[in-house]
Amino acid sequence: MERVPILKIGDILLVSIQVDMSDQTAVQLQEDLAERIVATGCHGVIIDITALDIVDSFVGRMLSTIASISKVLDAETVVVGMRPAVAITLVELGLSLNGIRTALNVERGMELIAASRADEWDEADVDEDAETTATP
Amino acid sequence: MERVPILKIGDILLVSIQVDMSDQTAVQLQEDLAERIVATGCHGVIIDITALDIVDSFVGRMLSTIASISKVLDAETVVVGMRPAVAITLVELGLSLNGIRTALNVERGMELIAASRADEWDEADVDEDAETTATP
Numbered sequence: 001m002e003r004v005p006i007l008k009i010g011d012i013l014l015v016s017i018q019v020d021m022s023d024q025t026a027v028q029l030q031e032d033l034a035e036r037i038v039a040t041g042c043h044g045v046i047i048d049i050t051a052l053d054i055v056d057s058f059v060g061r062m063l064s065t066i067a068s069i070s071k072v073l074d075a076e077t078v079v080v081g082m083r084p085a086v087a088i089t090l091v092e093l094g095l096s097l098n099g100i101r102t103a104l105n106v107e108r109g110m111e112l113i114a115a116s117r118a119d120e121w122d123e124a125d126v127d128e129d130a131e132t133t134a135t136p
Numbered sequence: 137m138e139r140v141p142i143l144k145i146g147d148i149l150l151v152s153i154q155v156d157m158s159d160q161t162a163v164q165l166q167e168d169l170a171e172r173i174v175a176t177g178c179h180g181v182i183i184d185i186t187a188l189d190i191v192d193s194f195v196g197r198m199l200s201t202i203a204s205i206s207k208v209l210d211a212e213t214v215v216v217g218m219r220p221a222v223a224i225t226l227v228e229l230g231l232s233l234n235g236i237r238t239a240l241n242v243e244r245g246m247e248l249i250a251a252s253r254a255d256e257w258d259e260a261d262v263d264e265d266a267e268t269t270a271t272p
């Protein structure tokens with residue numbers, strides 16, 4: 001059985017999908033990814049699908065599942081490298097990638113994750129400030 | 137024909153090899169990589185072989201060729217993610233990966249490239265300093 005490698009780059013886990021995903025490979029990837037998120041404490045998952053010519057409902061569902069699992073483990077998922085033809089097919093098939101954020105390439109995906117983490121921190125700061133000023 | 141995707145992360149191009157390399161795929165990857173190095177001006181190439189169970193003489197030669205091409209284009213190549221079994225087989229087969237630097241994982245590979253670039257800059261600085269002090 002083929003296993004999709006997961007690469008750690010800073011605070012982000014990078015998965016580049018290049019092989020045809022079977023049921024087993026998909027489940028294995030989900031398990032591996034969940035384990036790596038917990039083991040590394042990473043807050044972002046980037047899934048590169050540059051190599052995919054087709055994203056059917058199976059792959060779409062797999063991406064959604066990965067995004068949901070990551071979210072529960074406090075990590076954000078961004079899908080990058082979607083080909084124009086894939087995007088067109090997705091829309092034609094009526095498949096919406098629920099709960100999945102997309103970016104043009106890995107770098108933009110990293111920026112997206114960094115920005116959304118920064119936002120969360122800002123909000124936490126604001127909450128704290130409000131509390132401090134409310135009890136002078 | 138399958139095409140191995142090349143991901144740009146900062147100053148580095150990342151290639152994760154997951155499919156069995158045919159002659160054609162290997163040549164295509166070399167061409168793509170050379171083009172991307174020139175187009176992006178990147179100074180580092182990281183090749184991840186986590187997914188490879190076997191590195192035979194064909195793959196070994198491909199890695200050496202990529203390293204040589206990159207070097208001519210002023211980019212350094214680091215091979216990362218080699219499995220222990222692969223390393224053992226390489227030695228047993230008497231294959232030495234000529235001109236190829238290796239690192240344990242992508243992060244270490246990035247550090248290696250950053251460090252060797254820094255060294256080059258330092259040397260350039262020293263040369264400049266020496267010149268300045270020689271002509272007061």
